[in-house]
Amino acid sequence: MDEIAGAIADPVRRQILELLHQQRRSVGEIAEQFDISRPAVSRHLRVLRSSGLVSDELVGRQRFYMLHPEKLTQLIEWLARFGEPAGWERHLDALETEVYRTRRDRRTRHPSSSDDVKENTA
Amino acid sequence: MDEIAGAIADPVRRQILELLHQQRRSVGEIAEQFDISRPAVSRHLRVLRSSGLVSDELVGRQRFYMLHPEKLTQLIEWLARFGEPAGWERHLDALETEVYRTRRDRRTRHPSSSDDVKENTA
DNA sequence: ACAAAGGGTAACCAATTGGTTACGCATTGT
DNA sequence: ACAATGCGTAACCAATTGGTTACCCTTTGT
Structure with missing residues (x-):
């Protein structure tokens, strides 16, 4: 990577x-x-x-x-982890959800977008 | 970015x-x-x-x-586009237009090129 | 056969990067 | 008041990066 x-x-x-x-x-x-x-x-x-x-x-x-x-996947996943809560249990604040909100918006507008990044819809 | x-x-x-x-x-x-x-x-x-x-x-x-x-969002978005089919760039949102404007600027700046990029799809 | 086109490599150079040690400055502890 | 702690900056240095020009090889066109 x-x-x-x-x-x-x-x-x-x-x-x-x-x-x-x-x-x-x-x-x-x-x-x-x-x-x-x-x-x-x-x-x-x-x-x-x-x-x-x-x-x-x-x-x-x-x-x-x-x-x-596909070679970008590992990097995307590494980056996406920063949108997830840090430890085992941690409350989501606005900053942490920012990344996922944006991705959700895009997917809503593009019905065929890929799903290769795992998401944790709260 | x-x-x-x-x-x-x-x-x-x-x-x-x-x-x-x-x-x-x-x-x-x-x-x-x-x-x-x-x-x-x-x-x-x-x-x-x-x-x-x-x-x-x-x-x-x-x-x-x-x-x-949240500062990572732009980069994640840029990377995630490569997982989508090409051609969606015409679908404008803030991110995509920025990338394309930059590209257009650079290309326009050297008029020596005789033509636009030739399509040689197989 | 030979000239032209496509594209990689080599040698070189300036600018940037990432490390170091030495130092300065504010805050804390005695 | 003064020594120690925490951390940034400065000056310096070696290695890397990104550009250049010059050159070579292979393929194509005449």
Whole structure:
């Protein structure tokens, strides 16, 4: 999970993940979106690759990258634990429920949203 | 959100957040858990403070830190979107528009690109 | 056969990060 | 009044990061 958190810490890499969420893309298509040089993009892709968040497939002379969103699950779950009460029994205050309220709102608006994060509806 | 992602990228800071999830703690209590020097802990706390994830309260000569878990919401939401099918981005809410506005800004800023991104779906 | 395109790697560089020790300053205890 | 405690800041240092340009290899197009 260390590598995942580190991979996400960079804004360029986060934007690359968003691009790949829509569809798989070649390196050229990705690099086109940024002001930095293509080798710089190449290294961001290497970081993402070694974190397992993306994989690549060589097609002709192009290399396509695709996202593996499942890799985010562990991090999401770690983060979501902070929305739960700390100890065994602890009363919910406004701060602790904030995260879950927002998620509930979103799910209500999107009937098909995923349920991979466990929830503890009080 | 940049600061949040960066704050979480460090393992020491993640562990500090876990300590503070249970209860508010003084700097001494926190530093006690690590092998690094107290000033090093102090700087990790400064990073967490400037990200808004924690705040501090001076009590006598001790300084207590406490967690603000609701600050994690934006990041959780961003991550959770990758579990949903792509294309829902058109469905606007505050979070999604912010991400897309940033992306559009960056792309508009370099007019050298001949075209929009080509769709090459198989 | 050869030129052009796609993309990774290497070498280098400046800026940032994360650690250290030394120090300062306010609060507490004697 | 003064020593000790709690904790932040400053100065410094090594390692990492993120960018650059130059170069190489493979694939495609003529």
